[in-house]
Amino acid sequence: MLIITIKQGKEKAILAGQPWIYLSAIARIDGKFEERIKIGGTAMIRSSSGQFLARAAWSPKSQIRARVWTLDEKEAVDHAMIKRRIKMALAKPQIDNSSPTEPQRLINGEADHLPGLIVDYFGGSARYLVCQFQAAGVDAWKVTIAKALMAETTCPNVYEYADPLIRAGEGLSAHSSALAGEVPPFHLPFN
Template identity: 35%
Template sequence: MLQVSIKRGREKRIRGFHPWVYKHEILSFSRKPKPGELCIVRDYRGGFLAKGYINPESYISVRILTFKKEEEIDYDFFVRRISEALEYRRSLVPEDCTAFRLIHSEGDYLPGLIVDYYSGYLVVQVTTLGMEVLKEKVVRALIDVVKPKGIYEKSTVPTRELEGLPLVEKPLYGEIPERVVILENGIKFNVQIVGGQKTGYFLDQRENKLLFSREFVSEGDRVLDAFCHLGGFGLHAAVIGKASEVVALDSSQLALDLARENAALNGVEDRFTFVKGDAFKVLKEMSLKGEKFDSIVIDPPAFAKSKKVLEQAKRGYKELFLRGLKMLKPGGSIVVCSCSHHVTPPILEEILQSAAFDTRTPLKVLYTTYQSKDHPFVLQIPESRYLKCIFARSFPWEV
């Protein structure tokens, strides 16, 4: 097996269970590496550190799979890892949820692999060359451990191109329906597996949606769900929070069509108004018209996909938060989210604070939350804590 030696002083981070070796940290190879092959990582003296796979052309050259010297990276390895992940999800996902993230890349020490479970079907996303090489073993292990009805690959993320891989979307095993109905906190959702966004649904907000509907929505409330996708926050507000009216806004007609179907599935379509359009323009128009809401959710896509556009992203978030706060009733609640890992919790707080200052909206923050527990972040990788949500309530008086 290829031996990769890293420079003196770099071993401490690996011994602290950080799962990446960066290109500039490599001292030498035992031979010319083959992209995607397995390797052993050693310190500059030759001491064993870890095993993983390598892509010498990538900035993250080695991604670690195990810190155990005797552990082989074979079919049995993936059976163990997947079994551990499944047992963990069964311990935390409630019975009224039939969809969850089964494998969360580094969060389950299977870097480059995402697997989502949708009512008996699996959607797989492979993001790295090394995991692509291992994919056949992964799929066999998934079949044997999970026993799914079908497995669909949706490896369509741009990071694959950085690894020299084509974008792929195809069935891998069994019969795959175009759509499948899932339960999330007891609410029915029609999920588009084939041709939908990401793996079909955004599972990382499950706990946040439940918190919102239980503590921030009251019977009879008027709710705004901006960037609603399939209607997640809005449906939770209507079904669990018993909101009387939900305005669901998204730029995607496909998402809105599914959101409308989902509202009908749960018998609350009469409480929904669906609006298609650019959120920046629509929220501005709504605020100028004097629209008011008891609860508002602003959950946009990632604006800061790289650090160089962070300042531009901050301006975008602030514009959205300003428009939302202008429509918030005194005593109302607002939830603002960012799934950009460059937007740290302090930065998100700073943006909301600036928007609250400009709109003269006194706010009290009740929760700062992250992605659902089936999307664990790695302590050693701050950027793996990508999703941040601030739950705030305005004071019940106007200034």
């Protein structure tokens, strides 16, 4: 497992809820070469004294080198966690089916404990979920996320909008496409 040791004093921000770990906060990175270059892999974050701080998604090409998934040492980053987070995020908004062209924000990244994931809903007769995977961690869980979204919303169409600038900063390719169902027949307001 990839282990990231934070510089002394930098753990305060993480413990206070800061979900981003910048390159400048890292003292040392331990792990096999394959783990160091794996975009979106899970890393254990620890303090300079070796104390567990978090589990985070690793992004070796971004200035934000890790995005915190959990501060709970016992919580695994797995399919079940992703599904729980999707379910919790979707429990709060009431889905409005009235507008096929005005987006309704369902998931808002770090605020919903899904760092880098934006999900907008477009209603009308042909319903669409438009996902933006803006970080390496959620990009690695793309299939699980799409399936969980479809299960929770019964929406048959899931489209990925890939912003080239944001994804380039994470070392990810940018290709917008349908993950399930059809491509939206309208111009997305993100373009």
